[in-house]
Amino acid sequence: MIIVINDLPEIVNDGDKIKALNNILMAFGEGKHVLWIPSKKISEIIESEIVVGYNLQVLHELKDQSRLMRSILDSFDFFVDVDFSSDKSPGFVSPNRLVISYTHFVDSASVQLPVFVAENLSDIEFYIFGSKVYLRNNKLLSSHDVKFRHVSGGGNTTVESFEYSLRAKEMVLCILDSDKNHPSAGLKDTAARFSAYPQGWGLIYWLHILDCTEAENLVPWKVAEAVLSENQNFNLETFLILTEDTRRYIDHKKGFRFYDALAADALHGSDFWSARLSRDVDPQAWICEPMGSRFLEKCIELMRGISIHKLSEMVDGRDKSYMILSRMIASWGVSPKSAIR
DSSP, X not given: OEEEOOOOTTOTTOHHHHHHHHHHHHHHHTTSSEEEOOHHHHHHHXXXXXXXXXXXXXXXXXXXXXXXXXXXGGGSXXXXXXXXXXXXXXXXXXXXXXXXXXXXXXXXXXXXXXXXXXXXXXXXXXXXXXXXXXHXXXXXXXXXXXOOEEXXXXXXXXXXXXXXXXXXXXXXXXXXXXXXXXXXXXXXXXXXXXXXXXXEEOSSEEEEEOSSSSXXXXXXXXXXXXXXXXXXXXXXXXXXXXXXXXXXXXOTTTOEXXXXXXXXXXXXXXXXXXXXXXXXXXXXXXEEOOOOTTHHHHHHHHHHTSOHHHXXXXXXXXXXXXXXXXXXXXXXXXXXXXXXX
């Protein structure tokens, strides 16, 4: 993520502030976060002689990169604004600042890689591919990467992993499937266990529950088509005639029949599916045939096998939801490509 330090009031004689600053500099030097400090302020820190050794080298490198670092701030959804004037953390401040007190960074554990919590590791890998496409599209991929500590769950363990990371004062990005087959349906399974936590910004977390069924619904259309075309038993036409709207609530693994859709409308007292489907179709017919339990894994295998540049060419305007989410993930995980030696 991007850490910004705009001011350092009364730091020379304050041990905790000096420690927090050194921890942040060390994390940047190790390639864990992007850091921006105004060039003039860097000069003041160097002249104060409160930073020595490796971190002094980091400061000189940072000064050389200051203009470049400042130029990328607007490419991301937020940055962490370290407040050295207060021991209280206000949290997210619109439009793009996550304001955190310097006291959070006194413990070096708090400046390690941000934590990415999801229901399984394959989901995390899938989302990170999208974030790297975002970097590539913004001409940042050659100099930057996306890095997290990956934590998977499943059932009760997902919320437990989330809570454990928060107790450890780690910065946490958490993305969950909604498991909904209808926009009026309530949250199910894992997502329902997060009811105690407001979605969106918390003090040191961002929690997002998909507004579609699961990660499979966000697989770029051309990637899905390439994978499904290799399965001779799958009727690709049922997938190709879907719209972005109808694909949102289809269970890609199990498939979705017309009677499933009509039953969901009846259960929730809504005509979401009825308004989008022909009334003359056999209820037993597939809206989309089952893609199998390994559909997402096969898509990830394809993504692994091509360059990010090639993958970006397979992402088009139909994949807007995936790329909006990818920008936020990139904002959380963006880091220098390499450490300072």
